[in-house]
Amino acid sequence: GAGVSQSPRYKVAKRGQDVALRCDPISGHVSLFWYQQALGQGPEFLTYFQNEAQLDKSGLPSDRFFAERPEGSVSTLKIQRTQQEDSAVYLCASSLALWGDEQFFGPGTRLTVL
């Protein structure tokens, strides 16, 4: 596709359930980022991949959060045993090459944990 796509767009989970959020970056983009965004606030960095390598996962809030990009294209953000505080929009972005290049964002996945 022409842009970054994310699925699902909306996810409702019961507390304690596991969820998996998918990101399809722009074809050929080396870098991929995941962010968490609370309503009306700026996105907060979660993790960064360069191809299949996860170079920075310092923003992941707990060990319940796990991200992978096994073939250097599609990425999945997994949240285990979801908690209410995990409710947020999860944004994925990709950039052509290096850290600092323009990032192209997907529309996000809105996760609601009941």
Place this chain on the structure above:
Amino acid sequence: TQLLEQSPQFLSIQEGENLTVYCNSSSVFSSLQWYRQEPGEGPVLLVTVVTGGEVKKLKRLTFQFGDARKDSSLHITAAQPGDTGLYLCAGARNQFYFGTGTSLTVIP
């Protein structure tokens, strides 16, 4: 942790008015970016400023990077309803940081 503080947090103005949004940090950034985000969508890049003191213009939007590269401003002239959205500054250090956001509403 958000290193970039934006002000104001909310702004509601009439069409045709001018406004300025500020992005401040105690840290130096090699460059800062400004994004605009509409509801249900991801942020879209407006501009990147790189040099201290740099001024960039994009139609009715003027972006300035502070001399010390710790702050930036966005000025909108003659705001229009289509300018409504969440404005975000962002910069890279050890990780990529977004500002706290300014929600702008332009009333027709």
